[in-house]
Amino acid sequence: MKPHYLPLLCSTLALSMSAAASTAIYKDVKQPVEKRVDDLLKRMTLEEKVAQLQTVWKERREMENQQMVFQPNIAQKYLSQGIGQIARPSEFKTPVQAAEFTNAAQHWLQDNTRLGIPAIMHEEALHGFAAKRATSFPQAIALASSWQPQNLKQIYSIAAEEIRAIGAHQALTPILDVARDARWGRIEETMGEDPYLITAMGVAAVEGFQGERETDAPFAADKVIATLKHLTGHGQPTAGVNIAPARIGERELHEVFLTPFEAAVKISHVSSIMASYNEIDGIPSHVNKPLLDQILRNEWHFDGTVVSDYYAITELNTRHHLYEDLAHAAKAALDAGVDVEMPNQDAYLTLADMVKSGHLDEALIDRSVKRILRQKFLLGLFENPFVDVAKADAAVGQQSHREFARQVAEQSMVLLKNSNTLPFDASKIKRLAVIGPHADETLLGGYSNIPRQTVTILDGLKQKLAGKAQVSFARGTRLIADGPEISDEQQKAQTFSERRWVYDDIQLADGKDDKKLMAEAVALANKSDAVVLVLGENEGLSREAWDDNHMGDRAHIELVGNQVALAEAILATGKPVAVVLTNGRPLALGKLAEDAPAIIEAWYLGQETGSAVANVIFGDANPGGKLPLTFPRSAGHIPVFYNHKPSAKRGYLFDDISPLYAFGHGLSYSTFKYTDLTIDKSNAKANGMVDIAMTISNTSARDGDEVVQLYINDPVASATRPVQELKGFQRVSLKTGEAKRLHFKLPVNLLAFYDVNMNWVVEPGKISVMLGSASDDIRLEGDFTITGETTNVEQHKAFLTPVTIETL
Numbered sequence: 001m002k003p004h005y006l007p008l009l010c011s012t013l014a015l016s017m018s019a020a021a022s023t024a025i026y027k028d029v030k031q032p033v034e035k036r037v038d039d040l041l042k043r044m045t046l047e048e049k050v051a052q053l054q055t056v057w058k059e060r061r062e063m064e065n066q067q068m069v070f071q072p073n074i075a076q077k078y079l080s081q082g083i084g085q086i087a088r089p090s091e092f093k094t095p096v097q098a099a100e101f102t103n104a105a106q107h108w109l110q111d112n113t114r115l116g117i118p119a120i121m122h123e124e125a126l127h128g129f130a131a132k133r134a135t136s137f138p139q140a141i142a143l144a145s146s147w148q149p150q151n152l153k154q155i156y157s158i159a160a161e162e163i164r165a166i167g168a169h170q171a172l173t174p175i176l177d178v179a180r181d182a183r184w185g186r187i188e189e190t191m192g193e194d195p196y197l198i199t200a201m202g203v204a205a206v207e208g209f210q211g212e213r214e215t216d217a218p219f220a221a222d223k224v225i226a227t228l229k230h231l232t233g234h235g236q237p238t239a240g241v242n243i244a245p246a247r248i249g250e251r252e253l254h255e256v257f258l259t260p261f262e263a264a265v266k267i268s269h270v271s272s273i274m275a276s277y278n279e280i281d282g283i284p285s286h287v288n289k290p291l292l293d294q295i296l297r298n299e300w301h302f303d304g305t306v307v308s309d310y311y312a313i314t315e316l317n318t319r320h321h322l323y324e325d326l327a328h329a330a331k332a333a334l335d336a337g338v339d340v341e342m343p344n345q346d347a348y349l350t351l352a353d354m355v356k357s358g359h360l361d362e363a364l365i366d367r368s369v370k371r372i373l374r375q376k377f378l379l380g381l382f383e384n385p386f387v388d389v390a391k392a393d394a395a396v397g398q399q400s401h402r403e404f405a406r407q408v409a410e411q412s413m414v415l416l417k418n419s420n421t422l423p424f425d426a427s428k429i430k431r432l433a434v435i436g437p438h439a440d441e442t443l444l445g446g447y448s449n450i451p452r453q454t455v456t457i458l459d460g461l462k463q464k465l466a467g468k469a470q471v472s473f474a475r476g477t478r479l480i481a482d483g484p485e486i487s488d489e490q491q492k493a494q495t496f497s498e499r500r501w502v503y504d505d506i507q508l509a510d511g512k513d514d515k516k517l518m519a520e521a522v523a524l525a526n527k528s529d530a531v532v533l534v535l536g537e538n539e540g541l542s543r544e545a546w547d548d549n550h551m552g553d554r555a556h557i558e559l560v561g562n563q564v565a566l567a568e569a570i571l572a573t574g575k576p577v578a579v580v581l582t583n584g585r586p587l588a589l590g591k592l593a594e595d596a597p598a599i600i601e602a603w604y605l606g607q608e609t610g611s612a613v614a615n616v617i618f619g620d621a622n623p624g625g626k627l628p629l630t631f632p633r634s635a636g637h638i639p640v641f642y643n644h645k646p647s648a649k650r651g652y653l654f655d656d657i658s659p660l661y662a663f664g665h666g667l668s669y670s671t672f673k674y675t676d677l678t679i680d681k682s683n684a685k686a687n688g689m690v691d692i693a694m695t696i697s698n699t700s701a702r703d704g705d706e707v708v709q710l711y712i713n714d715p716v717a718s719a720t721r722p723v724q725e726l727k728g729f730q731r732v733s734l735k736t737g738e739a740k741r742l743h744f745k746l747p748v749n750l751l752a753f754y755d756v757n758m759n760w761v762v763e764p765g766k767i768s769v770m771l772g773s774a775s776d777d778i779r780l781e782g783d784f785t786i787t788g789e790t791t792n793v794e795q796h797k798a799f800l801t802p803v804t805i806e807t808l
Helices: 006-022 033-043 046-052 058-062 072-079 095-112 140-145 149-165 185-189 195-210 250-257 259-266 289-299 312-318 326-336 347-356 362-378 389-395 400-412 457-464 488-493 496-502 514-526 563-571 591-595 609-617
Strands: 085-087 120-123 225-231 272-275 305-307 414-418 431-435 470-474 530-536 577-582 598-601 672-680 689-698 704-713 725-734 739-747 760-762 765-774 777-786 803-807
Touching: 033 362, 046 347, 046 362, 058 072, 072 095, 095 389, 120 362, 140 149, 140 185, 140 195, 140 400, 149 195, 149 389, 149 400, 195 225, 195 250, 195 259, 195 725, 225 259, 225 289, 250 259, 289 326, 305 362, 312 326, 312 347, 326 347, 326 362, 347 362, 400 609, 431 457, 431 514, 457 470, 457 530, 457 609, 470 514, 514 563, 530 563, 563 577, 563 591, 577 609, 598 609, 672 704, 672 765, 672 777, 689 704, 689 725, 689 765, 689 777, 704 739, 725 739, 725 803
Parallel strands: 085 120, 225 272, 272 305, 431 470, 431 530, 530 577, 577 598
Antiparallel strands: 414 598, 672 689, 689 739, 704 725, 704 765, 739 803, 765 777
16 A cells, blocks of 8 residues: 555655756756756766767658658657757758658657757758758859859858758858869869868858857857868869878868868857868878867867768778777767767767777767757757747748849859850840750759759740740750659659759760751751850769769760760851850860850859849840869869969970869950059068059940959969969959959968978068959069068968958
């Protein structure tokens, strides 16, 4: 028989425990974040701590039924100890379904785990939130072609807003890899080859995601954690093969590849960084303790989280062949500084047993857990991890973002060549031929989903000429073979872009219909007044090679298939032809570069592709983009980056060693004049600043944009220096006849480099100054002399040159 007081005692104990829990320091929003973190950590078991270092992705899929609804009974299997992150909750879902899922998962963690620790949800957002109905902007390489950091800040602010609307909190972007090999399939995801341009764009991107906040400041409700990718050297893999070793010397590593990451840490206080798959000098980044601990933590004072790339800790064994088992790989990664394993529960599942067996110090786990918990507190997840489901659909891909997406697409196009062909005069065209294998499709590039609306180039031109001219289409050729048959349901869930990007087996088209397709195209061109010829690639021909049976890198970078022959046949008709390239990598155009009268590099321009292209073709928008990387003449010319050393370009037998199109190249329908260079040399010393001023004038009858580029060269130094280095730029809008004066406030410390003893120094001596429209189109030249002694300026690094604009 139970004592009569037992129910009362149990009730009293329950109330007491509830009161204690409600007054726990970690639940008290008035307490400092560090105090809340310490209090929560003390309450956690070893298993609960280890769970915070893990992510669920395939497990998350198991927690969903066919209607994408969260399944609590399955969650118990994977989330009983809590979880650090849940990967890509929007996958395959509408915004409402995604918001319902994230709310349900957070409710379950709150109600069914001992401490109720919420999860961070991460998403992809390379060029906008990669989810159904979200706004799709131009691919990253196209965004860099705008040379407009403010664009990136606004784009990623929009992406952050859409991500938070469905209940997620972290974006696995921006990519700050310095990309120097056009064979590499992931080059479309980068912002080019120059560390200065990437730094400017990267700093703006992080501020868009996170806001302009200090490291200890809470996140606004519409901001997310940004994750820099990939630390480091990922963009120059051996032979252009994804994740291959990066053969980079220590000086080049610091001066080129680490610079954008360091700037994003020190200027915009990025909260997360992803280690790269590759190795440098025999050490994969995920166990590179000098990189992740000494440089990142001790020298840069980074206080956020380091996350693994997907499956990378497991691949320390399966690909790099480093450790005897998964447990030792996990220990090495954690010790090096990788806080979170992605995307699934795998290697870090072994950590608790490693501690219990005495092979791992629990303090290493505590170190990472504290970083993770701190971010959850700063995101406000303990107070409110939920979102308003009713508002999710309206917030994602909203109409107000569509106009901006079109404007960015227009600013991202690069006019490579124009022999008085563009813009077309609509009044002189009664029939327009649109020809090309993908002219009737909107190519979005990798890491994309299905936006609310897309506009193909064909449809954009039809809308532009509606009621004025007939617009007809011919395919002309095919690039790749059709993929495997898919169900109607799969067709609804995927765009062709996604399918090509995901298919493992990509085969070139067999060409059996090419004669017929070309004949149709030539016939159409012959009876038309002008031709828009859309050539290039698709998402199956340049993409991330993420597995041994999923290739994306190429040994050749020429136009594939029958495209060159098609182009020559169309050009032979004698009709005005504008070539529009849609692609993810720099292409070796060969004879087409000589023969085509007009060529536009459009990359992948996002959901508003067709509207933007039509506006540029007919002159309603004036192209002003510039190449963020060099176009080689062939794969044999690689590496071909502009900021090479003086000894790099002696020449080739039987071939031209110069680039096809130089870094920074881009034409306009307007003409611009550079005049009145002045250089204030009075403070040209370490920790000083040099004011470099010039006047830019629009000398044409058309309003337009020009990107003024500032380059320097250090002609005599204690270590060899590049022939040119970008140290400032400004995109300027100028009306007809308008002039503006630009003042580049060049920090002398921005000219520092690592000397023979690997000290970061400013050396006295002459500096050549070059201002121009491209790296090979210099309009003004001057120089100044750095005075004083050689000075170590490690603690006073400069990353960017401010520019002020004066309207004359």
